[in-house]
Amino acid sequence: MNDKHITIAIDGPGGAGKSTVADAVAEKLGILHLDTGAMYRAFAFQALSEGISPDDEQGLSELAGRIEMDIAFENGAQRTIVNGKDVSDSIRTPEISFAASTCSKAGAVRRRMVGMQQALAKTRSMILDGRDIGTKVLTGATLKVYLTATPEERAKRRYEQLLQNGQKADYRNVLADVVARDHQDSTRAIDPLRPAEDAVIVDSTDFTQAQTVQAVLKLLEARV
Numbered sequence: 001m002n003d004k005h006i007t008i009a010i011d012g013p014g015g016a017g018k019s020t021v022a023d024a025v026a027e028k029l030g031i032l033h034l035d036t037g038a039m040y041r042a043f044a045f046q047a048l049s050e051g052i053s054p055d056d057e058q059g060l061s062e063l064a065g066r067i068e069m070d071i072a073f074e075n076g077a078q079r080t081i082v083n084g085k086d087v088s089d090s091i092r093t094p095e096i097s098f099a100a101s102t103c104s105k106a107g108a109v110r111r112r113m114v115g116m117q118q119a120l121a122k123t124r125s126m127i128l129d130g131r132d133i134g135t136k137v138l139t140g141a142t143l144k145v146y147l148t149a150t151p152e153e154r155a156k157r158r159y160e161q162l163l164q165n166g167q168k169a170d171y172r173n174v175l176a177d178v179v180a181r182d183h184q185d186s187t188r189a190i191d192p193l194r195p196a197e198d199a200v201i202v203d204s205t206d207f208t209q210a211q212t213v214q215a216v217l218k219l220l221e222a223r224v
Helices: 018-029 036-049 056-065 094-103 106-121 133-137 150-162 173-185 209-221
Strands: 009-010 034-035 068-075 077-082 125-131 145-150 199-203
Touching: 009 018, 009 133, 009 209, 018 034, 034 077, 034 106, 034 133, 036 056, 036 068, 036 077, 036 094, 036 106, 036 125, 056 106, 068 106, 068 150, 094 173, 106 133, 106 145, 106 150, 106 173, 125 133, 133 145, 133 173, 199 209
Parallel strands: 009 125, 009 145, 034 125, 145 199
Antiparallel strands: 068 077
């Protein structure tokens, strides 16, 4: 597998488990996982740090033109660096998550991020997860998967993750955030969240993480 250039696109709504599944698949295959969501989160983090509203398209466009973002991999794990600062551990909050979704509606932001993602994927075999990987970033991917689960299950997973990370959370609020972000991601004018026409839909509602990983690996085996 390592001597053949492959690309895997995993799209889907927030909380579907895209990042954790992509991590596990990448480890099994011995390839890298590019967490594109972390890139948007890092952009949103920088915007908020500079007092730029996620709704300020002009301000976001200006930031997209000057932001310096680098992606590094340490022992297979992605570190996202903005303007020389590693922000990887500062971007996993509900506030940053929703801000990232809002920022991603800006055309200049998406163009900058998509360009970076496409350039990285050309250099080596890689799995990318996000919301427009199969439809925009890697239209010729070896495999496209649309990973989903019910809003209630996705909210439950995110709620438990927040608690495990020592953050206070209320399940009802988390569910409301999940539903709001689903609506925002699927109705935005630019690159809305939707399955690519040639993507395989995998519903992980009743799957364990291991079962979901195996499902993706089996789909890949059928293509290579």
